[in-house]
Amino acid sequence: MLNKSKHSLPFLPSWFVLGVFLLISFPIYSKEEGVKLEWRPIPDAGGYMVEIKDSRGKITREKTNTTLIQLELPPGTYEHRIGVLNRYGRVSVFSAWIPFEVILSQKPEILSAEKNKFLNKDLPDTFEIKGRHFTDATKVILKDSKGSEVSIKSMEVKNSETILVTLDKKRPPEGAVSVRVENPRNKVTEKENYLFVAETESDLAALEAKGQQKESVSSGAPFRFDYGAVARSAIIPGWGQYYQNKSNFRTFLFPALLLGAGAYVASEGNSYLSASHALAAARQNNVLYNYAFIHTGNPALFDLAFYNYTQIAPKYSAAVAEYSQLEVGIGVLGFFYLLNLMDAGFFAGNKEVKVEGAPGPVTVSPVIRNLKDQGQINSYSLGNSPNLFQRMEVGVQFAW
CATH class of the missing domain: 1.10.287 (Helix Hairpins)
Structure with a gap:
């Protein structure tokens, strides 16, 4: 019996370990679908044992008969290995521990630049994009006023709130420059008129005036009664x-x-x-x-x-x-x-409006909520239990 079980399955071939490493050695972005591990099948395998080890050394195990497993893991650093089960349900051999990282992909936010007006001769080689939810996999795309993509020499994510962008000075942008920040899983944010670049001061002032007029029209449009929604x-x-x-x-x-x-x-x-x-x-x-x-x-x-x-x-x-x-x-x-x-x-x-003194567009949303007043328990019902006062609040919430 022991001899039979000993030779029932071969050891993991090198291509198996390499295949798992190529699949899982990069960061995994987990939000809607969770973490998905997949590997190549092993001939005559009676199943697989998947072990996940978190940063504290805690190991979770799960058996499966397929070559794909779906996991719900919070963001963090992990290691995993795959074990092949023999016909008796015991692990014949494990792969090496392979590190991976789970990163929460969120929609990025972009704040207005501290200085966004430059003459061509004063345009810096490097500038910072401030915001939130930036990761190592975040991508930045700049476009000029003609819609052409601006050449970027390099990009570095310093932290979750700062991206350092180095421009290609051989092909500098000109006009109103927009910025597009992309996170994995199609989480995208765009901001028009992020930078203004012109040859002269008068051209720069004209660009800025045109950009402000366009922004006021898009974000401060006059109120329109929604007849279609009312009819519905x-x-x-x-x-x-x-x-x-x-x-x-x-x-x-x-x-x-x-x-x-x-x-x-x-x-x-x-x-x-x-x-x-x-x-x-x-x-x-x-x-x-x-x-x-x-x-x-x-x-x-x-x-x-x-x-x-x-x-x-x-x-x-x-x-x-x-x-x-x-x-x-x-x-x-x-x-x-x-x-x-x-x-x-x-x-x-929800709608976005400009508010003087705010770092960026302010999101205005109406609020209707029912609150319990915990401080008022003065009256008692017939069942000799305290009545808890409630109040309805209707207002507007500002977020930036």
Whole structure:
């Protein structure tokens, strides 16, 4: 038995180790799809054992019958090795430990340059791009006002917030220069008019004025009522918000509110109808008892008619109260429906505007949220448990 198992599988050939190394020895970018390890199949393998070791030396193991494994790993440095299983499920041989790095790929952000106006003769060889979420795999593309790509001699990512770009002075840019920063997994950010380069001061001033005019038109456009989104939300609440690519919270908030208010209105409507029927029956019985007493003179009928008469006033009050609650429910339902239309028409979603003194474009987004006031627990419900006050906040949030 031992001899058979000893020779059941060959040792890992050199091309296997080399193939795994070529596949996994570079940084892996993990966000939506996780980390994917893949290797070439080994003839007669009974499966594989994958071992992952993190920077603290902790090892996780997973068996698989395929040559591909999907892992969910947080960003960091790791090592891995692949073991071949024999027919008894034991590891016959392991590959060498191979390092790899998991990097979180995020959409980069670009801040405005501290100095963005240069004469041709004063254009520096090297300049910095400030922002966020830069990695060693970040790419930078510069384009001039004609849309032609500017020649870059070298690029160095100093840290996650600074990129050092060295220009090719033999082919310097001219005009309004835009910058495009790309991270893996198609995470891209572009910024127009990042640099202005001209031959004379007057040409430089003209370029800057033209760039400011274009930017004000694109980011400070006049308000436009979104009729299409309003029409959609009028038919199906939340449809307009979905059409505007708003957050899931704002998309599903109004349908949930309207369904809740609609259920309350239906419940109060049924209660009002029951109270109305009870009041109508009491009035009808009062007429019948009085008529019978007048024609028969039976004292028992008088007592019954009098008692029924005393019940009419409470039933009337109950019907009025139920009607008032129904009115409140209908009002709340109408308010939520109107709020749904206003959100679709007046708040088209996040937009970028220029604010004086801010390092870059400011993102303005409307905020609607329900907050619990933890500081107020002064009243108590009938169940002898404290009531927690809540408040709705509606406003605008600025981010840069």
